Amino acid sequence: MCDCGGMMTSPRSAATALEAVPSSVRVHVIGAGPVGLLLTALLQTMPGFSVRLYEKRQEYTRTRMVQLAPYLVADSVDAYRSDYIDGDTVDAVFEPAELLEGLTFRRSIPADLMALLRDWTLGFCPLNSIERAVSDLIDGRGSNGVQRTAAVVTADDAMRMLEPGDILIDCTGSTSLLRDHLTIGSGGAEEGANTLKIRLEYALVITFLYGQTYDCNEYCKYYKNAENAQYKFIPMVNRTHYDGSVSHVTGIVNISAEEYDAMPSRFDGEWLRGNVPSVAQSMDRFIDKIKEETHGEIVGDLEIVRIPLDLYRARNATSRQWLRASPRDHPFAGAPVFLAGDSAIGSPYFQSISLGFECAMYLAGLIAQRDMPLREMLERYELYSYKQWLRVYMRSKMIKHNKDLFESLDDPLALLGKLHVY
Numbered sequence: 001m002c003d004c005g006g007m008m009t010s011p012r013s014a015a016t017a018l019e020a021v022p023s024s025v026r027v028h029v030i031g032a033g034p035v036g037l038l039l040t041a042l043l044q045t046m047p048g049f050s051v052r053l054y055e056k057r058q059e060y061t062r063t064r065m066v067q068l069a070p071y072l073v074a075d076s077v078d079a080y081r082s083d084y085i086d087g088d089t090v091d092a093v094f095e096p097a098e099l100l101e102g103l104t105f106r107r108s109i110p111a112d113l114m115a116l117l118r119d120w121t122l123g124f125c126p127l128n129s130i131e132r133a134v135s136d137l138i139d140g141r142g143s144n145g146v147q148r149t150a151a152v153v154t155a156d157d158a159m160r161m162l163e164p165g166d167i168l169i170d171c172t173g174s175t176s177l178l179r180d181h182l183t184i185g186s187g188g189a190e191e192g193a194n195t196l197k198i199r200l201e202y203a204l205v206i207t208f209l210y211g212q213t214y215d216c217n218e219y220c221k222y223y224k225n226a227e228n229a230q231y232k233f234i235p236m237v238n239r240t241h242y243d244g245s246v247s248h249v250t251g252i253v254n255i256s257a258e259e260y261d262a263m264p265s266r267f268d269g270e271w272l273r274g275n276v277p278s279v280a281q282s283m284d285r286f287i288d289k290i291k292e293e294t295h296g297e298i299v300g301d302l303e304i305v306r307i308p309l310d311l312y313r314a315r316n317a318t319s320r321q322w323l324r325a326s327p328r329d330h331p332f333a334g335a336p337v338f339l340a341g342d343s344a345i346g347s348p349y350f351q352s353i354s355l356g357f358e359c360a361m362y363l364a365g366l367i368a369q370r371d372m373p374l375r376e377m378l379e380r381y382e383l384y385s386y387k388q389w390l391r392v393y394m395r396s397k398m399i400k401h402n403k404d405l406f407e408s409l410d411d412p413l414a415l416l417g418k419l420h421v422y
């Protein structure tokens, strides 16, 4: 239960909300994962805001290796759309003025935060080191204007803490606290009512360390899997990363729904060998070929998680429905709510944090425009989120399609069956 205080107050009317600009705005950020932290660090240095950041975890313990996309720190439109998978999509989806607006905001990001972002786009790093670095940065800034609360916030808490003129940003991740509360249903939040979900596949995400430099590209993915008729291990799209002593390798093996159901959520190589030997053999063949080439050894064991690879988005990433309907007794009618990060959009294939950061930057830029009418702010964030969704939807479908074709490269008939030309 949150100790966030704030009794339920009657929201001011939507019309007032559209016009008035309070002297200092309270922003509640629920969830201090990477996206909630980034948003807090961005808002912290903007005049006229006080941030309340709520987090239920005591410690940052997620050590999975992640990488951020270079477009996050792009300093020109060309650099922003240089990605080899979806550079064209950027041009197709975004107006030039929108791209320029994004660049202008990036240039205003404080140097301490920008330095961290630049670092994270260079190579892999553990997720918790990103979380700790931004968390420390927030705490270490002088008069920091951020009040942190360690608590599990409930949806009722969130509604109670909101006062007219406040802003609430839900950064609670894929099982978002408020996503289902943003649609006006027949009473109560209906689970999934505000979510569009597309299941692309079930997968094992397998990570290991290797004691030599090891680079992978599409040829490597093919030849090292040549004897794996099924269960091809496909290292992540952004290759592998050598940190000076070990290579960090993360990749995906596609599994069936039945196999997924029969596995624990997290396990190691020993469990894999004992329980799913066919996948283990494919992994071992792949790793043996790396060793043949580079004469190194695996450091430690395999770390494996099984996950459904889902693409999803909140149909409403803001409280716009409540603002429009303006019921007198609902807090969301008088104070805007935004979803950011995995709360709003989720995508597989190692790209979500970058997407979340991108939307967080845009949202911070909107909130900074204190004289912008609330309705416009919500609609602009909805449109931007939708465009980012289109981008990640097309990108993920492309990656999935390429993976499907890749898995049938040695079987021309199966390959042709997956190709639809016109």
Ligand SMILES: Cc1cc2nc3c(=O)[nH]c(=O)nc-3n(C[C@H](O)[C@H](O)[C@H](O)COP(=O)(O)OP(=O)(O)OC[C@H]3O[C@@H](n4cnc5c(N)ncnc54)[C@H](O)[C@@H]3O)c2cc1C
Pocket: 030, 031, 032, 033, 034, 035, 036, 054, 055, 056, 057, 064, 065, 066, 067, 068, 127, 151, 152, 153, 154, 171, 172, 173, 174, 177, 205, 305, 307, 340, 341, 342, 343, 350, 351, 352, 353, 354, 356
């Ligand atoms: C195996 C695996 C590998 C991945 N690899 C990559 C990768 O390489 N690159 C990449 O970009 N992405 C990767 N991802 C995805 C990435 O981890 C997520 O996109 C990212 O963590 C989302 O950040 P977030 O801040 O939106 O949400 P989260 O990281 O989920 O953070 C949400 C925060 O809110 C807190 N919270 C939740 N509910 C409440 C509540 N009621 N009250 C208070 N606090 C609450 C949580 O404790 C948490 O700290 C991977 C995911 C998985 C599962």
